[in-house]
Amino acid sequence: MEKPGKHYFADKDIQVILGTLLRVGVIASMTVVFIGGLLYLSVYGNTGADYHTFNAAKTQYSSILAIFQGMSRLDGRAIIQFGTLLLIFTPVTRVVFSIFSFLIERDYLYVLIGIFVLGVILISLSNKLVG
Amino acid sequence: MSVLLFTIIVLAGAFLAGLVGSLTGLGGGVIIIPLLTLALGVDIHYAIGASIVSVIATSSGSAAAYVKEGITNIRIGMFLEIATTISAVLGAIVTVYINPGYIAVIFGCILLFSAVMMVRKKVDHSDSDSSGVLANFFKLNGSYPTASGTVKYGVHNVAGGFVMMLFAGIISGLLGIGSGALKVLAMDNIMRLPFKVSTTTSNFMMGVTAAASAIVYLHRGQIDPGIAMPVTLGVLMGATVGSKILVKTNTDKLKIVFAVVVTFLALQMIYNGLTGKL
Numbered sequence: 001m002e003k004p005g006k007h008y009f010a011d012k013d014i015q016v017i018l019g020t021l022l023r024v025g026v027i028a029s030m031t032v033v034f035i036g037g038l039l040y041l042s043v044y045g046n047t048g049a050d051y052h053t054f055n056a057a058k059t060q061y062s063s064i065l066a067i068f069q070g071m072s073r074l075d076g077r078a079i080i081q082f083g084t085l086l087l088i089f090t091p092v093t094r095v096v097f098s099i100f101s102f103l104i105e106r107d108y109l110y111v112l113i114g115i116f117v118l119g120v121i122l123i124s125l126s127n128k129l130v131g
Numbered sequence: 132m133s134v135l136l137f138t139i140i141v142l143a144g145a146f147l148a149g150l151v152g153s154l155t156g157l158g159g160g161v162i163i164i165p166l167l168t169l170a171l172g173v174d175i176h177y178a179i180g181a182s183i184v185s186v187i188a189t190s191s192g193s194a195a196a197y198v199k200e201g202i203t204n205i206r207i208g209m210f211l212e213i214a215t216t217i218s219a220v221l222g223a224i225v226t227v228y229i230n231p232g233y234i235a236v237i238f239g240c241i242l243l244f245s246a247v248m249m250v251r252k253k254v255d256h257s258d259s260d261s262s263g264v265l266a267n268f269f270k271l272n273g274s275y276p277t278a279s280g281t282v283k284y285g286v287h288n289v290a291g292g293f294v295m296m297l298f299a300g301i302i303s304g305l306l307g308i309g310s311g312a313l314k315v316l317a318m319d320n321i322m323r324l325p326f327k328v329s330t331t332t333s334n335f336m337m338g339v340t341a342a343a344s345a346i347v348y349l350h351r352g353q354i355d356p357g358i359a360m361p362v363t364l365g366v367l368m369g370a371t372v373g374s375k376i377l378v379k380t381n382t383d384k385l386k387i388v389f390a391v392v393v394t395f396l397a398l399q400m401i402y403n404g405l406t407g408k409l
Contacts, residue, residue, distance in 0.1 A: 015203065022191045022338075030188065030367060037360040041135055044357075049137035051358060054176035059352030080356035081349075084184055084363070088345045090191050091338030095212075098205060109269070113209050117339065120216040124223075124346045 014101045018094055025090030029083045036079030043076060092121055134357060140171065141361040149189065149369025154382050155389050157245055159366035160186050160308035164238065165396040168409055173358065175231045175238075175409055179307030180353030183345045185366035186309045190337035192367060193374060202275040203331040207286065207324070210269050211317075214293050215300035215340040222304020223344035227351060229305075235404030238306050242397035245312040246390040257325040261285035275327060284325050292322035304344040309337040 061067045061081040070078025099114035148162035160182040167178040194203075226234065259282075261272040266286040274283040286292075295317035303310040311333055318329035348354050403409045 015205075019194065022194050026188055026192045026367070030364060033360055033363060036356070037138075037364070040356065040360065041138060045133065045135040045138075047134050049132050049134045049357065051171075051173040051177050051355065054174040054353070056352040059355055061356065062350055062352040062354075077356040080360045081354070084345075084349070084354060084356070084359055087184060087187050087191070087363070088342045088349070091187060091342045095209075095339055098209060107270075110206060110209060113213060117209065117212045117216050120213075120220060121339070121343045121346070124220045124343050 014097075018097060021097065022090060022094060025086065025093065029086035029090065032083030032086060033080050034083075036076045036081075036083055038076070039074070040076030040080060092118070095121070137171070138357070138361045141167070141358065142365045144170070145185070145362045145365025146369040149185070149366035149371075150373045151369075151389060152366070153189070153193075153370040153373030154377055154380075155249055155386050156311070157249060157389070157393070158186065158309045158311050159189055159370060160306075161242055161245055161393075162396075163362055163366060164307065165242070165400055167358070167362075168235070169396070169399055169403065175234055176227065176353050177355050177358050179226065179234075180345075180348045180355065181307075181358040181362040183303075183307040183341050183348055184354060184359050185363045186303075186307070186341040187338050187345060188363050188367040189370040190309060190334050190341065192371065194331075194335055194338060202327045203335045204271070204273045204324075204328050205335070206269065206273070207271050207318075207322075207328075208332045208335045210271065211293065211296045212336055212339050214296035215303065215314075215336055216343040218297045218300030219304035219340045219344040220347060222301040222306075223347035224304075226305045227353075231409050232404040232407050234306065235400045235409040237302075239397040239399075239401035239404065241302060241306065241308070241310070241312075242393055242400065246393040246397065248312040248315065249386050249393075250390045253319065253326065255326055256320065256323040257284045257328075258323070259283045259285055260287075263287055263289060265289035273328070275325065282325070284328065285323075287323045288321050292317045295321055300340055303340055304347075307344070307348070309341060311337065 061070055061078050067078050067081045067085060071082055095114060095118050099111055102110040102114060144166045145163055148166060149159040152159035152162050163185065164178045164182050167173040168175050263286060266272055266289050271286040271289065274281045295313065299310045299313035299317060302313060314333040315329060318324045318333060
């Protein structure tokens with residue numbers, strides 16, 4: 001039998017770090033979204049808002065590359081999308097972190113499960129899934 | 132409507148959605164989508180894209196508070212994420228091929244179900260019987276600290292819970308919501324986890340599940356910065372304020388009032404979906 005008490009505290013430390021990581025991720029991404037939002041409103045605030053029908057071609061920033069190109073032009077919309085990207089990757093880093101913590105605990109079954117979950121997310125990163 | 136006015140209205144609406152969503156446990160997504168589509172005439176595909184981003188924000192934000200209490204069962208979360216991430220990505224891929232009217236009808240049904248789950252009296256089915264074969268193989272049984280010492284719990288019907296999570300994931304990907312009501316059903320009633328564990332673990336999973344489908348939405352252009360910005364900021368602020376009030380208030384009455392509102396919204400979504408107005 002392993003010592004359950006020791007494990008419990010190791011888990012607890014990891015969870016505290018994870019909690020902090022998530023909070024930092026949320027605060028950082030929301031700050032970026034907020035700054036991008038101000039910039040966006042200062043430029044486009046008086047134009048008309050039209051979202052009545054979904055048109056995939058209308059959204060410029062639908063890939064990571066396009067978002068970075070837009071940011072280099074200081075386009076508020078691209079900055080908002082970058083903040084959104086940061087937010088999306090916040091829980092993903094948590095999965096990565098969990099894989100490492102299972103590796104430290106030598107729980108290889110859960111290392112595999114974690115890699116699998118990460119794999120599913122990475123596959124969704126490929127553009128090919130969108131018809 | 133000008134972009135500035137639209138942003139202010141959505142921001143205010145999202146704040147309310149986040150506030151009420153966190154007070155009642157419904158989540159912000161299920162409230163902001165009817166608000167955007169019914170009140171502002173936003174296409175449901177944009178509403179879904181914005182909502183999924185707000186789900187990531189609120190679940191990651193509150194997970195920070197939850198994990199410190201140390202009751203989240205990371206193994207159960209990871210194990211069930213296999214089901215929820217695969218099905219969420221599938222749901223997010225399929226959603227654009229489905230007639231918006233049908234999506235509205237499915238949304239309405241899930242909303243009705245969430246309203247019922249919200250007012251229903253919750254019964255804790257947990258026990259310490261840890262003889263489940265799958266539960267042992269995947270090391271899912273756990274324990275959590277209480278004032279009167281450590282309580283052990285056993286996990287039941289792992290296969291049933293996994294299947295329910297597949298369904299929860301599809302709904303999450305299809306509708307851009309956290310589908311917390313379905314996750315709680317899987318964990319409380321099927322796998323019979325203690326409340327303290329199921330609530331935090333479900334929240335822990337929500338962010339990862341939503342991230343998987345959010346990437347698909349982003350590629351498709353469903354995440355429009357002009358809507359996602361006020362929705363995410365508003366819902367997160369509302370949810371943060373809500374979680375501060377939550378500690379001090381009894382929400383039973385609020386839940387009943389709100390169940391009526393949600394039922395009305397649900398019927399409205401179903402009606403508009405069937406008549407092709409959405």
